[in-house]
Amino acid sequence: MVQTILFDIDGVLLSEERYFDASALTVWEIIHSEKYLGLGADQFKTTFNDEEIASIRNAVFVNDRVLKFLKSKGLNANWDMIYLTFSFQLIQLLSQIKDKEQAKISEWLKNDIDRKTLLEINEVLSKYDPKVQFDLFIPEFQQSETELFDFLNILAEKKLGVKTEIFSGKSVLWSICEHVSQEWYVGDEYVLSSTGRPSVQKGKKGFLTDEQTLASREEISRLFQDLTDAGLTIGIGTGRPELETIKPFEYLQWLKYFDPNRIVTADNVLVAEKEHQECEPLAKPHPYTYIQALKGKQTSVESCLKEQLPLEHGDQILIVGDSFADLLAARKMGCQFAAVLTGLTGRKEFEEHRADFILDSVLDVKSIVFSMIR
Numbered sequence: 001m002v003q004t005i006l007f008d009i010d011g012v013l014l015s016e017e018r019y020f021d022a023s024a025l026t027v028w029e030i031i032h033s034e035k036y037l038g039l040g041a042d043q044f045k046t047t048f049n050d051e052e053i054a055s056i057r058n059a060v061f062v063n064d065r066v067l068k069f070l071k072s073k074g075l076n077a078n079w080d081m082i083y084l085t086f087s088f089q090l091i092q093l094l095s096q097i098k099d100k101e102q103a104k105i106s107e108w109l110k111n112d113i114d115r116k117t118l119l120e121i122n123e124v125l126s127k128y129d130p131k132v133q134f135d136l137f138i139p140e141f142q143q144s145e146t147e148l149f150d151f152l153n154i155l156a157e158k159k160l161g162v163k164t165e166i167f168s169g170k171s172v173l174w175s176i177c178e179h180v181s182q183e184w185y186v187g188d189e190y191v192l193s194s195t196g197r198p199s200v201q202k203g204k205k206g207f208l209t210d211e212q213t214l215a216s217r218e219e220i221s222r223l224f225q226d227l228t229d230a231g232l233t234i235g236i237g238t239g240r241p242e243l244e245t246i247k248p249f250e251y252l253q254w255l256k257y258f259d260p261n262r263i264v265t266a267d268n269v270l271v272a273e274k275e276h277q278e279c280e281p282l283a284k285p286h287p288y289t290y291i292q293a294l295k296g297k298q299t300s301v302e303s304c305l306k307e308q309l310p311l312e313h314g315d316q317i318l319i320v321g322d323s324f325a326d327l328l329a330a331r332k333m334g335c336q337f338a339a340v341l342t343g344l345t346g347r348k349e350f351e352e353h354r355a356d357f358i359l360d361s362v363l364d365v366k367s368i369v370f371s372m373i374r
Contacts, residue, residue, distance in 0.1 A: 011322030011343025310334025
């Protein structure tokens with residue numbers, strides 16, 4: 001019998017659309033803005049209307065096929081998707097000038113790529129006419145038989161003739177992508193509190209006040225109320241940072257249904273990774289996010305990491321998510337998994353991987369849970 005329900009947020013409770021918009025704008029900015037690569041700088045500005053945003057997203061993510069491809073590989077973090085998409089384009093751009101700039105390319109790939117390096121690349125690229133090739137991402141990465149970040153190193157050696165390890169892990173370049181993404185998502189007002197760093201490029205309003213729920217706010221409120229009234233424990237395990245979780249939940253009046261100790265965000269995962277750098281990445285599909293949401297944030301990182309898996313009473317826990325990464329985390333924990341079809345992953349994929357439940361809406365959670373306890 002289910003006693004605890006742990007919800008993902010994006011694609012389950014809130015739409016991922018604005019995150020994907022911000023992700024596309026981030027890649028676009030780092031390629032086109034003069035503060036980064038500056039390729040066709042006239043194509044960049046800090047305010048776009050919805051039609052322009054849709055056009056940019058369709059270009060960057062090839063009508064969302066890149067997003068769906070990365071989701072199918074178990075990748076769940078938008079920052080990782082941004083980093084992979086941009087880094088691939090960087091390698092592609094450099095491959096178009098390698099015959100004339102091999103020495104400089106070799107030097108750039110010796111150490112982490114920071115913004116100073118991007119500006120140096122900007123200066124060199126301005127002498128040529130390299131083309132952005134977003135449509136090549138999937139054909140190239142379909143050949144990958146290794147971890148996605150590591151495959152960037154393989155591509156760098158193949159296309160640039162440079163053996164490097166700089167694309168693995170959360171590098172300086174990854175942090176640049178993360179920060180630009182936060183500028184777009186939280187806007188000028190919150191970027192310093194969100195990241196600890198000021199905006200590099202000001203003028204962004206942000207999307208925090210433009211969240212879209214995947215059922216009405218009132219219907220989701222009733223779901224939470226009915227579950228807690230029935231004596232069930234509910235929690236959150238999300239790849240969102242804390243600000244982008246708490247602010248919308250405050251606005252939507254959902255916080256009152258949750259014990260704050262059971263709301264686990266990307267910030268908590270990053271803290272755990274810094275404390276235990278010897279560990280593999282702890283973001284989903286690693287089960288750490290959900291383990292801490294289950295045990296509570298008052299539980300030490302060490303205790304969460306040492307938790308014996310699969311859990312002894314895993315059948316009493318239901319994880320509700322929209323992605324393959326959520327499913328993998330639930331499987332490692334030995335928990336039941338309810339797949340919600342309001343994200344990017346389709347019914348066929350969840351059927352192939354034998355999700356315990358496949359739901360059209362998060363609101364359907366109530367009927368399947370109550371059928372177990374009555």
